Amino acid sequence: MSKSVEELKDLTTQVRRDILRMVHAVNSGHPGGSLGCAEFLVTLYNEVMDLKDGFDMDGKDEDIFFLSNGHISPVFYSVLARRGYFPVSELATFRKLGTRLQGHPTTHEGLPGVRVASGSLGQGLSVALGAAQAKKLNGDKHLVYTLHGDGELQEGQIWEALMYAGAKGVDNLISTIDYNGRQIDGDTKDVLSLGNLKAKFEAFGWIVLEEKQGNDIAAILKVLQQAKSETGKGKPVAILLHTEMGNGVDFMMGTHAWHGKAPNDEQLEKALAQNPETLGDY
Numbered sequence: 001m002s003k004s005v006e007e008l009k010d011l012t013t014q015v016r017r018d019i020l021r022m023v024h025a026v027n028s029g030h031p032g033g034s035l036g037c038a039e040f041l042v043t044l045y046n047e048v049m050d051l052k053d054g055f056d057m058d059g060k061d062e063d064i065f066f067l068s069n070g071h072i073s074p075v076f077y078s079v080l081a082r083r084g085y086f087p088v089s090e091l092a093t094f095r096k097l098g099t100r101l102q103g104h105p106t107t108h109e110g111l112p113g114v115r116v117a118s119g120s121l122g123q124g125l126s127v128a129l130g131a132a133q134a135k136k137l138n139g140d141k142h143l144v145y146t147l148h149g150d151g152e153l154q155e156g157q158i159w160e161a162l163m164y165a166g167a168k169g170v171d172n173l174i175s176t177i178d179y180n181g182r183q184i185d186g187d188t189k190d191v192l193s194l195g196n197l198k199a200k201f202e203a204f205g206w207i208v209l210e211e212k213q214g215n216d217i218a219a220i221l222k223v224l225q226q227a228k229s230e231t232g233k234g235k236p237v238a239i240l241l242h243t244e245m246g247n248g249v250d251f252m253m254g255t256h257a258w259h260g261k262a263p264n265d266e267q268l269e270k271a272l273a274q275n276p277e278t279l280g281d282y
Contacts, residue, residue, distance in 0.1 A: 002047065003046050003047055005217050005218055005221070008039075008042055008043055008046060008047065008217045009217060010278040010279060011042050011046065011082060011278070011279065012038050012039050012042045012217070012248075013248070013275050013276070013278045014082065014277065014278045014279040014280070014281075015038045015041075015042055015075060015078045015079060015082060016035055016038055016248045016249070016275045017272060017275050017277060017281060018074070018077075018078035018081075018082075018091055018281075018282065019031055019034045019035055019038070019074040019075055019078060020035075020249070020263060020268055020271050020272060020275070021091075021268070021272075021281065021282075022074050022077070022078070022091055022092075022094040022095075023074055023094075023262045023263070024262050024263050024264075024265075024268045025092070025094065026094060026095040026096060026262070027262045028095055028103065028262055029073070029074055029094070029095060029103060029260070029262060030071045030072055030073070030074065030259060030260045031074065031246065031249075031252065031258050031261070031262065031263070032182070032245040032246045032252060032256070032257075032258035032259045032260070032261075033069065033071065033072040033075075033149060033178060033180070033245060033259065034072040034073075034074040034075035034076075035075070035245070035246050035247050035248055035249060035252065036178060036180050036214075036215070036243040036244055036245045036246065036247050037072055037075050037147065037178050037243060038075050038079075038247065038248070039214070039215050039216070039217050039220055039247075040147070040176065040178075040214065040220055040241060040243070041075055041076065041079045041147070042079055042082075042217075043217055043220045043221055043224065044065065044145065044224065045065075045079050045080075045083050046083060047221060048221070048224045048225070048228070049062075049063040049065065049143075049145065050062055050063045050142060050143075051063060051083075054112075055085055055112035055113060057115055059115065059131070059142075060138060060140055061140060061142060062142055063142045063143045063144070063145065064115065064131060064142070064144055064145070065144075065145045065146070065147070066115065066116055066118070066124045066127055066128045066131070066144070066145070066146045066147075067105060067118050067124065067146075067147055068118055068121070068122075068123065068124020068125060068128075068146055068147060068148045068149075068152060069118070069121060069124075069147065069148055069149035069152050069178065070104040070105050070117070070118030070119035070120075070121075070124075071103075071104060071119060071260070072149075073101070073102070073103060073104055073105050073119075074094065076105060076113075076114075077091060077094065077101050077105075078091060080111075080112070080113035080114075081282075082279070083113075085111075085112040085113040086100075086111065086112050086113070088282045089282050090282075091282045092282055103119070104117070104118060104119025105117060105118055105119070115131075121149070121151075121152040121155050122152060122155025122156070122157040122158050123157060124146050124147075124148065125146055125148065125157075125158055125161035125162070125165070125175060126157060126160075126161045128144050128145075128146045128173060128175070129161055129164060129165055129170055129173065131144050132144040132170050132172050132173045133168075133170060135172055136172060141172075142172075143172050143173070143174060143228070143231060144172060144173050144174070145173075145174050145175075145176070146173070146174075146175045146176065147175075147176050147178060148175060148176070148177050148178065149177075149178050149180075149183070150177055150178060150179045150180060150181065150183070150188050150194060150197075151182075151183030151184070151188050151191070153177065153194055153197070154188075154191070154192045154194070159204075162201065162204045162206065163204055165204075165205075165206070165236040166204040166205025166206055166235065166236060167205065169205075169234045169235060169236075170236050171231055171232050171233055171234050171235055171236060171237075172231055172232070173231075173236045173237065174224075174227045174228070174231065174236075174237045174238075174239065175236065175237070175238050175239070176238070176239040176241050177197070177238065177239065177240050177241060178214075178241060178243055179197070179214070179240045179241055179242045179243065180242070180243045180244060180245045182245045182255075182256040182259065183256065183259065184256065184259045184260055185256070186256055187256065197240060198210060198240060201238045201240075205235055205236075206235055206236050206237065206238045207230045207233070207235045207236070207237045207238070208237075208238045208239075208240065209223055209226055209227055209230070209237070209238070209239045209240070210239070210240040210242075211223040211239060211240070211241050211242065212242045213242070214241035214242045214243035214244075215243055215244055215247045220241070223239055223241070224239070227239055245258065245259065246258045248274065248275055249270075249271040249274055249275070250274065251267070251270065251271075252271070
């Protein structure tokens with residue numbers, strides 16, 4: 001499917017409303033990173049990935065995506081629902097008893113679009129490598145995409161997977177880092193600095209692209225297309241995507257405070273006023 005940048009912007013605004021309302025309704029969840037990644041996931045799912053109709057766990061003959069930083073489930077669920085994987089109305093069940101929309105995505109409820117349980121940080125890249133190598137064994141030319149938080153890169157398993165991907169030339173993989181510089185306890189540079197991330201990825205044998213405007217849909221489209229053009233060259237591809245935590249809600253931006261905190265009634269009203277309804281609330 002092909003959408004204009006304006007259509008993608010409208011969809012992103014509606015996804016932001018979904019995120020805010022979902023988290024507010026149960027007074028729990030992670031709005032900050034979800035809002036920061038809204039443009040990226042909307043663009044990835046509605047313009048970049050080659051997807052089949054329907055859903056099956058194998059994902060053969062289509063691109064597949066793994067969310068590694070599973071706590072940003074609100075944006076993932078909203079994008080999946082708005083893409084048609086399950087009814088948009090189901091977003092109203094987020095984090096409620098018996099829901100398929102758990103706080104962290106899981107597989108045992110059989111939610112379409114979710115291929116791996118995530119939330120225990122650091123594991124998504126390892127899973128994606130297995131899927132990417134399976135595609136090669138199956139003669140499937142499609143790609144595997146992942147998304148990671150920058151704070152997640154403080155986990156040791158990530159670096160084992162980075163080393164493996166480079167050493168084995170897993171070149172049908174595009175991994176994006178949500179490079180917002182913030183995590184639950186503060187700025188990543190203060191909690192545990194990542195140093196020169198581009199140089200580190202390159203030292204592990206990756207092709208690295210960097211995009212400073214990670215909340216600009218046109219810029220996201222451009223860097224994702226560039227990343228696709230770098231696949232098949234013997235190296236995995238990484239995108240360092242500089243985003244703003246809480247993007248689109250002025251009082252949630254510029255701070256780590258909204259990493260895992262829900263807005264109250266008054267705050268929700270202010271946030272929604274900044275993101276007018278575009279495609280219809282659930």
